Amino acid sequence: MISSNEHLPLGILVPMHEEVEQLLKEIENARITSYAARTFYSGTLSGKEVILAQSGIGKVAASFTAALLIHHFNVKALVVSGVAGGISDSAEVGDLAIAQEAVQHDMDCRPLFPQFLIPHSGISHYQTDPALTKKIEEAAFNFIQEDFQHQIPSLVQLELGISTPSIHKGLLVSGDQFIGTSGQLSKIQKELPETLFVEMEGAAVAQICHDSDIPFCSVRTISDKANDVAHLDFNKFLNEAAKIYTAGIIKKFAAFL
Numbered sequence: 478m479i480s481s482n483e484h485l486p487l488g489i490l491v492p493m494h495e496e497v498e499q500l501l502k503e504i505e506n507a508r509i510t511s512y513a514a515r516t517f518y519s520g521t522l523s524g525k526e527v528i529l530a531q532s533g534i535g536k537v538a539a540s541f542t543a544a545l546l547i548h549h550f551n552v553k554a555l556v557v558s559g560v561a562g563g564i565s566d567s568a569e570v571g572d573l574a575i576a577q578e579a580v581q582h583d584m585d586c587r588p589l590f591p592q593f594l595i596p597h598s599g600i601s602h603y604q605t606d607p608a609l610t611k612k613i614e615e616a617a618f619n620f621i622q623e624d625f626q627h628q629i630p631s632l633v634q635l636e637l638g639i640s641t642p643s644i645h646k647g648l649l650v651s652g653d654q655f656i657g658t659s660g661q662l663s664k665i666q667k668e669l670p671e672t673l674f675v676e677m678e679g680a681a682v683a684q685i686c687h688d689s690d691i692p693f694c695s696v697r698t699i700s701d702k703a704n705d706v707a708h709l710d711f712n713k714f715l716n717e718a719a720k721i722y723t724a725g726i727i728k729k730f731a732a733f734l
Contacts, residue, residue, distance in 0.1 A: 486519065486526040487734065488552030489727060490543060492559045492678055497531045499720040503728050504529065512549060515542055519550075523732035528552055532678050535653050536581065539678035543685045554609060554692040556730060558723045560715060561676040562656050562703030564665055565647065569699065571639030571718065573617045573726075574673050575610060576649035576695040578602045579680035582665055582672075583652035592668070595684060602648070603683035606692035610646075613694045616729035617644050624725050633717045637710065642722075647673030649695060651680035656703040665703075675703055696730075698722045 491497060497518070501507055504520040504527065511517075518529040528550050532539040539557075546552045561574055568574060580602045585592050593601040621642050629639065650672050656662060665672055679695045686693035698719045700711060 482553035485551055485553035486528045487731060488543075488546040488550070488555040489527055489529045490532040490539065490546070490555060490557045490678070490682060491529075491723060492532050492534050492539070493715060493720070494531055495715055496559060496720045496723050497529060499724040500529055500727060503724055513541075513545060515545060517546075517550060523728055525731040525734055527731060532557070532682070535677050536651060536681035537653075540681045540685050543682045544689070547685070547689045547691050552691070554606070554694075555682065555686055556609070556613065556727065557679050557682050557693075557695040558727055559676065559678075559697055560700040560719045561649075561674040561697035562701050563699040564650070564662065564672040564675050564703055565645065567643075568645050568674060569640070569643070570701060570714075571634075571637065572643045572645060572699045573621075573722070574649070574697045574699055575614055575617065575644065575646045576605050576679060576683075577610060577646050578604050579649040579651065579683040579695070580669065581652060581680045581684075582650040582669060582675070583654065598684075600684075600687070603680065603687050605683065605694045609692050609694035612733045613696045613726070613730050614644060614646065616726050616733055617696055619729050620722070620725045628721050628725060629718055637714055637718055639718065645673055647671065649673065649679050649697075650675050651677055653677060657701075659704055662703045674699060696726055
């Protein structure tokens with residue numbers, strides 16, 4: 478919960494510069510700060526103070542950026558957004574995936590520690606903040622109901638194979654590898670069969686937020702099915718759909734806080 482820290486800014490992390498550029502169109506009075514090889518954008522979004530940063534791709538880059546937002550910029554909470562691969566059969570391209578818990582699928586210190594367990598923490602699955610998760614779900618639903626049809630042209634929907642998006646909640650898995658082959662997909666489905674979606678940052682950010690006692694939530698747009706055709710049309714999907722989803726949902730999320 479963040480009620481005792483209302484005066485502090487919300488931290489926003491996205492992996493891609495296209496997502497940063499789209500969100501900056503919505504942020505008022507944006508101010509730029511460079512620190513530790515990162516660029517941070519402070520301003521107002523839906524009347525709320527925010528700090529936006531490009532997380533970088535991968536667990537180390539994202540963890541470092543998250544730690545800076547928490548311990549240097551003193552954010553009250555963190556939201557991670559972007560794109561992800563759908564692991565669950567129910568998650569289709571263009572759907573939205575909201576994390577309820579997160580695990581690093583490539584963490585394996587056996588036989589010293591059980592698979593997926595973060596050494597010396599006793600934790601493998603990090604929970605997202607329930608209140609923030611409820612608000613990001615409300616923001617996603619609102620975006621679909623009010624904005625999706627006129628912000629994503631029907632021709633783009635057709636070309637990208639998107640129908641009216643569904644919202645899914647469940648397990649996010651993250652690792653330092655792009656999941657784009659049937660072998661990689663099968664391994665995750667076998668070892669973590671409850672997985673909803675996969676990306677490369679969120680579970681590591683969840684660990685940083687847990688250790689720093691900072692509320693965390695995550696919403697991602699499903700760009701592919703994490704299989705042998707996962708790389709096809711990614712740039713088109715990012716530029717004509719995903720970055721618009723991200724900016725629209727995060728703008729509404731800030732308004733709901």
